[in-house]
Amino acid sequence: MKNLxxxxxxxxxxxxxxxxxxxxxxxxxxxxxxxxxxxPAAEIARAIATYxxxxxxxxxLQKPQMIRLKIWIEVRKTYPALSSQ
Structure with a gap:
């Protein structure tokens, strides 16, 4: 709370x-x-909204699974043609 x-x-x-x-x-x-x-991000956002x-x-919002994001990054590195998508 003090940090917030x-x-x-x-x-x-x-x-x-x-x-x-x-x-x-x-x-x-x-x-x-x-x-x-x-x-922390939610608590800061809540405090800003209150203010x-x-x-x-x-x-x-629902974030994607990080593992999926990491796999996609590796796929893009392996197949540069996909980088434009």
């Missing part, structure tokens, strides 16, 4: 400079790459 307060202390002045945020309806965090009980008084959800 420190992060928000740095984030709030940055957010206050963005007039475009008046048109934001919802905050979606980056999906976690590692499953753990405490998800901006807008909706937050972390139940919208």
């Amino acid at each position: 307060l420190s992060i928000m202390g740095l984030t709030i002045p940055f957010l206050d400079q963005w007039s475009i945020l008046k048109s934001v309806d919802i905050i979606l965090p980056v999906p976690p790459s590692i499953q753990r009980p405490f998800q 901006l008084d807008i909706s937050f959800t972390d139940q919208v």
Whole structure:
């Protein structure tokens, strides 16, 4: 919690400079790459949403399995013609 307060202390002045945020309806965090009980990106996104008084959800996006991504990277290295896809 202490770290989150420190992060928000740095984030709030940055957010206050963005007039475009008046048109934001919802905050979606980056999906976690590692499953753990405490998800830092989600907690920061939740704090930003609270500060901006807008909706937050972390139940919208589903990240692909990392193993699939690693396999795809290897396939692209092996078959460069696929890199344009």
